[in-house]
Amino acid sequence: xxxxxxILHVIVCIVLILxxxxxxGKGANMGAVFGGSSQTVFGSSGPGTFLGKMTTIVAIxxxxxxxxxxxxxxxxxxxxxxxxSKPAAQKTAPATKPGAPPAPPAPAQKAPAxxxxxx
Numbered sequence: 001x002x003x004x005x006x007i008l009h010v011i012v013c014i015v016l017i018l019x020x021x022x023x024x025g026k027g028a029n030m031g032a033v034f035g036g037s038s039q040t041v042f043g044s045s046g047p048g049t050f051l052g053k054m055t056t057i058v059a060i061x062x063x064x065x066x067x068x069x070x071x072x073x074x075x076x077x078x079x080x081x082x083x084x085s086k087p088a089a090q091k092t093a094p095a096t097k098p099g100a101p102p103a104p105p106a107p108a109q110k111a112p113a114x115x116x117x118x119x
Contacts, residue, residue, distance in 0.1 A: 002072055009065040016058045023051045 002069070005065055005068055005072075009062070009069060012058055012062045012065060016055070016062055019051055019055045019058055023049075023055065
């Protein structure tokens with residue numbers, strides 16, 4: 001299920017980029033920057049063209065897939081780097097020859113009893 005959402009998310013990302021890039025900029029003149037434009041919030045043609053409505057729909061789908069992917073990732077609790085946290089020495093055991101006797105333990109050394117006082 002998560003793979004399906006990831007594939008849908010990537011497709012939606014590409015479609016969102018294309019729809020934003022295909023739109024013509026409104027009020028891109030220098031006069032619009034200084035308040036010389038008399039456009040309303042949605043312009044004189046209403047709330048938007050087909051590309052504007054499509055951008056809104058695709059952006060909503062993008063947000064929903066983003067939220068669902070983040071929710072499933074937080075519930076799963078695993079990471080791609082999960083195996084990298086262990087040291088390399090713990091991952092592999094030392095190589096021993098088959099049939100070889102185990103090495104004898106190292107002799108134990110006695111620790112000094114404590115400080116000696118001179119009489």
